[in-house]
């Protein structure tokens with residue numbers, strides 16, 4: 175077992191710790207035992223992840239109390255009201271009381287589902303997250319956002335419900351496919367762009383070790399990402415201000431994700447395109463120098479992101495951008511860069527400029543004169 179480091183998410187009475195280490199999940203009971211008074215655990219996972227790591231966490235929890243396990247269907251398509259009700263039904267049939275603690279073991283989908291089920295059951299019970307994808311470790315498991323997709327809109331129905339602790343074992347990332355791992359790296363790059371130019375430069379210097387999943391480098395990368403997420407969330411838990419900076423790359427990213435749904439574009443892959451687009455928009459609006467989108471593009475390419483997209487009509491992407499925002503009752507907001515490490519929000523961007531950026535994503539050679 176490696177040494178365990180702890181980071182605090184400071185939210186007054188709802189503060190909690192993220193415990194990070196390599197190959198330590200089976201010994202995580204000590205931290206769970208301190209974070210919750212519960213001795214009745216309901217483990218939520220999916221079959222694939224449970225087969226790999228379920229025993230480790232069950233062992234840790236059994237040292238504290240009784241454990242029941244429920245496996246939900248895998249994947250984003252299962253992040254819906256049917257799965258939510260099935261989980262709540264299973265919790266009721268196991269006779270869980272107010273003092274129970276739900277423990278999630280899985281990627282962002284399991285975390286979001288378990289987070290929401292624990293927010294709703296008996297008006298809220300404890301939850302502890304054990305994230306198993308890079309995306310879930312550096313992003314989804316920290317900050318208390320929970321949701322399901324509803325009526326075709328991503329994350330339309332949800333709640334804020336902070337966990338009691340996050341147990342983060344970077345050894346679990348070894349079994350991720352190359353594509354899942356690289357997809358998570360997009361969110362890591364995001365932290366550099368929005369808050370920490372030195373971290374961005376460190377990523378540029380360590381691409382090979384990151385892609386090799388060198389344990390020490392991965393640990394440092396995950397730790398710094400969680401620190402930044404924790405700082406942002408601690409300053410603005412309910413996204414009334416600066417937390418929106420975490421949406422960098424996500425406005426166009428979400429639109430691309432739904433427009434290219436049939437093609438199977440993953441969240442991080444779409445966000446990578448969205449970040450490059452946001453960098454280009456910032457430069458075209460004279461918010462930053464061309465070096466910013468150039469560095470974003472180059473780093474993402476070196477990390478194996480920004481693979482060519484198949485043709486799709488501009489209007490279809492712009493439509494899904496507006497639909498998503500309309501369904502959520504808002505305008506399309508863009509988080510743009512001032513310089514590496516500093517971003518601000520812009521509430522509207524001309525359609526012609528968005529069109530230019532979309533063409534540029536597919537044909538990087540297009541220059542400014544093509545702005546129609």
Ligand SMILES: NC(=O)c1ccc[n+]([C@@H]2O[C@H](COP(=O)([O-])OP(=O)(O)OC[C@H]3O[C@@H](n4cnc5c(N)ncnc54)[C@H](O)[C@@H]3O)[C@@H](O)[C@H]2O)c1
Pocket residue numbers: 220222223226248249250253280281282283284286306307308309310313314315316317318319320321329346347348349350351354441
């Ligand atoms: N709540 C938040 O703040 C927040 C933030 C970002 C993303 N999200 C949500 O997270 C979801 C995406 O998360 P994701 O990318 O982790 O997807 P995911 O949960 O669907 O996991 C991707 C796949 O990886 C598998 N998997 C998980 N861990 C594994 C491991 N260690 N080894 C091998 N396979 C493993 C899963 O079974 C799944 O098939 C989206 O629904 C998104 O909305 C939430």
Ligand SMILES: [Zn+2]
Pocket residue numbers: 313361424441445
């Ligand atoms: Zn994201």
